[in-house]
Amino acid sequence: MLRIIVALSASLACWTPLYAGTVEEAYAAVDQWVAAFNANDPERTVAAYTPDAFVLGTVSPGLASGAGDLRAYFGASAAARSQVKMGEWSARVLSNDAVVFAGFYEFSRPVEGKLLTAPARFSFVAVRRDGAWKLLHHHSSMRPAPPAAAPK
Secondary structure, eight states: OHHHHHHHHHHHHHHHGGTHHHHHHHHHHHHHHHHHHHHHHHHHHHHHHEEEEEEEOOTOOSSSEEEHHHHHHHHHHTTTTTTEEEEEEEEEEEEEEEEEEEEEEEOOOOOOOEEEEEEEEEEEEEEEETTEEEEEEEEEEOOOOOOOOOOO
């Protein structure tokens, strides 16, 4: 039994460093997206994605794929001077070159002198290609309000 425990410990010790830093490295792609989005720069926003990326946008009725679709989608956000603020998130490492993120963010934009906010939820899949982390998949949807408390 002791040999099994030692063997398992040794194998885990060898496996753990494989993913050390992977989440932080992959999150750089999300940070790049946030910075570009908040700069209202559709070209930089599109550059955060892989060429074969696809996006299910918060306010889009369809699937955006390819640079042209993404440029049109994020161009509308830029024109509205939208901003995003990241909230709570979690990550799971799929491999040395793929990480999935899920969490919450809040969009805001000025409307008639007031700031309109929209809480939303997201998933991103970041992949490492040619040494650089980019977004392959992005899903965003409005965050539902919490259910009302039951009367006592």
